[in-house]
Amino acid sequence: MPDASSPATRLVHAGRPDPEPGAAVSPPVTFTSTFHADGPVDYARGGNPTWTAFESAVGDLEGGDALVFASGMGAIAAAMSLLAPGGVLVAPSTAYSGTVVLVDELEARGAAVVRRVDIADTAAVVAALDGAGLLWVESPTNPLMEVADLPALIAAAHAAGALVGVDNTFATPLLQQPLALGADVVVHSATKYLSGHSDVVLGVAVTATTEAGRAAYATLARYRRGHGAIAGPMEAWLGLRGLRTMHLRVERACANAAALIPRLDSHPVVTRVRYPGFGAMLSIEVDGDAEAAERVCAATRIWVHSTSLGGVESQLERRRRHALEPTSVPENLIRLSVGIEDVEDLWRDLSQALDRV
Secondary structure, three states, rough: OOOOOHEEEHHHHHHOOOOOOOOOOOOOOOOOEEEOOOOOOOEOOOOOHHHHHHHHHHHHHOOOOOEHHHHHHHHHHHHHHHOOOOOOOOEOOOOOOHHHHHHHHHHOOOOOEEEOOOOOHHHHHHHHOOEEEEEEEEOOOOOOOOOHHHHHHHHHHOOOOEEEEEOOOOOOOOHHHHHHHHEEEEEEEEOOOOOOOOOOOOOEEOOOOHHHHHHHHHHHHHHHHHOOOOHHHHHHHHHHHOOOOOEEEEHHHHHHHHHHHHHHHHHEEEEEOOOOOOOOEEEEEEEOOOHHHHHHHHHOOOOEEOOOOOOOEEEEEEEOOOOOOOOOOOOOEEEEEEEOOOOHHHHHHHHHHOOOO
């Protein structure tokens, strides 16, 4: 890859084959279940050249060593396996519902002693770290958009002898790099901003280049192979293709979100705007109950009423419509993933939907 410090340039060139006369510029999709003997990989559950291309690009961007997984939850579950059986897990009380369910299950079967904290309350998190084996962080949190003091929490966790895992899906490595702040492992639902086109389910974990990070990488690799949490080569290739334009997509989406914030703040139906100060994810609370929030979501024509995020299209959803969503999330909260459409079109559509309340 060319020597370049800019993430935008590295995203375009990372994971490509070595330049040779007549060689392809883009890596191929390698469809195979097995390999000839005596090579680095003997069976496709252990590796695939298309995985390697995607992993090298994401690892370069996050500043660590990446492992691709079948989904974001696959990566999260693998990262949680870094906790010794029965160890103490410090985790956000409000987070992505899939993570919350997984943490609850670990606790229910005695696989972890869970201490739930307000991840934005640094003093409370630090107080909960005594004897902990793993600190799990979302920042911003999904969907309350709470922001953690990552440097302080990571330092405190390491002082207590705990590993630190960070879900960096919302922020993306373009806006936040937890490994550079000392985290041991970072995970992404690569379905979201990394791939960016709502057409693939994919996850990735990236470990630090430290001794602890290298040990974590070996554990995660064993977990992936042993649990069969592997991505298909086509999904990995689509993820790599999506990465090429991530800097443009994120830049436009962030600009759109910044333009929408003051308009939402001044709209009479919006009682609260939750925005972490960066990124393209935000949540609003509307005047009224769950039904009022559902009416807003049902009335848009450009904004897609859907449960995902991070795609080129703008998406919105009342999160408490899902039974597994934590009850700390208000019934009238709508999560918005701002896309790359024209911002005036987005505002006209959203404001007319809000007016219906």
